[in-house]
Amino acid sequence: MTGLDRRVPASESRRSARTSQKSAENLRARRESAKPGEPTSDAAGKVWLVGAGPGDAGLLTIKGLRALEAADVIVADRLGARAVLDGLAADGVTLRAELVDVGKLPGHHAVPQDAINALIVQLAHDGKTVVRLKGGDPYVFGRGGEELHACQEAGVAVEVVPGITSAISVPAIAGIPLTHRGVATAFTVATAHEQIASLSGGRDHTVVLLMGIATLANSAIILARGERGGDCPVAVVEDGFGPRQRVTVGTLSTIAHQAAARGIRSPAVVVVGDVVRLSPYAPAELATLDLSLYDPLASARSPRA
Numbered sequence: 056m057t058g059l060d061r062r063v064p065a066s067e068s069r070r071s072a073r074t075s076q077k078s079a080e081n082l083r084a085r086r087e088s089a090k091p092g093e094p095t096s097d098a099a100g101k102v103w104l105v106g107a108g109p110g111d112a113g114l115l116t117i118k119g120l121r122a123l124e125a126a127d128v129i130v131a132d133r134l135g136a137r138a139v140l141d142g143l144a145a146d147g148v149t150l151r152a153e154l155v156d157v158g159k160l161p162g163h164h165a166v167p168q169d170a171i172n173a174l175i176v177q178l179a180h181d182g183k184t185v186v187r188l189k190g191g192d193p194y195v196f197g198r199g200g201e202e203l204h205a206c207q208e209a210g211v212a213v214e215v216v217p218g219i220t221s222a223i224s225v226p227a228i229a230g231i232p233l234t235h236r237g238v239a240t241a242f243t244v245a246t247a248h249e250q251i252a253s254l255s256g257g258r259d260h261t262v263v264l265l266m267g268i269a270t271l272a273n274s275a276i277i278l279a280r281g282e283r284g285g286d287c288p289v290a291v292v293e294d295g296f297g298p299r300q301r302v303t304v305g306t307l308s309t310i311a312h313q314a315a316a317r318g319i320r321s322p323a324v325v326v327v328g329d330v331v332r333l334s335p336y337a338p339a340e341l342a343t344l345d346l347s348l349y350d351p352l353a354s355a356r357s358p359r360a
């Protein structure tokens with residue numbers, strides 16, 4: 056007799072229904088309270104949406120590392136996530152998980168978002184502990200909310216481990232704080248779309264643009280039209296924490312020209328506002344805001360500003 060065709064008396068059936076309801080509740084509670092490094096002993100899978108940070112293994116959170124160590128499968132983005140895995144390996148950290156590379160290149164999604172959602176749900180249904188490793192923070196232009204929703208819709212236990220976003224950490228390596236007493240009291244993180252035209256504020260309101268290189272010239276024109284003006288300082292930090300890391304500093308009037316001259320490429324973070332003057336990469340003319348002497352091509356002549 057198989058488990059499927061076994062007939063049970065009604066009282067036993069009610070008892071077993073109560074038992075299985077209880078164990079389902081226990082299971083759910085165990086799954087939801089499971090900490091990274093403490094995988095559940097049952098067959099149910101779970102998805103951890105982990106922020107990898109900007110690409111330096113040292114900037115992965117300890118909770119994120121524990122999740123990676125407990126994972127059966129890691130579904131990784133290219134930007135940030137792969138560099139962190141390589142960095143961990145170089146530091147001697149061995150992960151037992153299988154790696155699935157969904158390698159999103161800027162402007163080119165190797166695996167469509169729907170397929171990624173379906174993949175992580177399927178893996179969890181197969182009983183796997185899944186880490187969806189995403190560059191920066193999952194909730195900052197990372198579509199983490201969509202992946203969370205897909206898991207919830209499918210009844211899959213899911214938890215988010217925040218990561219250090221490139222919006223803050225990449226300017227930091229160029230010595231740029233997004234706020235600074237007396238210089239900037241607010242910041243906005245945006246993508247470089249037309250919507251930035253409605254961004255209020257002047258140079259004391261820092262603007263950070265992600266995915267902003269292809270549209271840099273247009274964004275600079277839009278932002279220069281407002282209170283910020285054409286001589287508002289701008290920094291572009293390419294490939295933060297990576298082998299191509301490079302900083303270019305200019306103004307809203309000069310930055311598109313500098314970007315073309317220097318062959319600036321994605322990934323890069325663009326920072327607009329007076330906080331850029333605090334960067335050690337800012338030329339003296341810009342740091343003092345005496346722009347009359349400022350020659351944008353001077354920085355183009357130094358290979359790695």
Ligand SMILES: C[S@@+](CC[C@H](N)C(=O)[O-])C[C@H]1O[C@@H](n2cnc3c(N)ncnc32)[C@H](O)[C@@H]1O
Pocket residue numbers: 109110134135161190191192193194195196197219220221222225264265266267292293294295296297321322323324
């Ligand atoms: C799709 S968004 C993802 C942002 C990510 N969720 C985060 O919090 O950093 C990708 C953009 O982030 C920025 N970015 C991410 N990592 C970067 C890095 N290491 N250096 C420079 N820019 C980076 C670039 O603007 C890139 O186009």
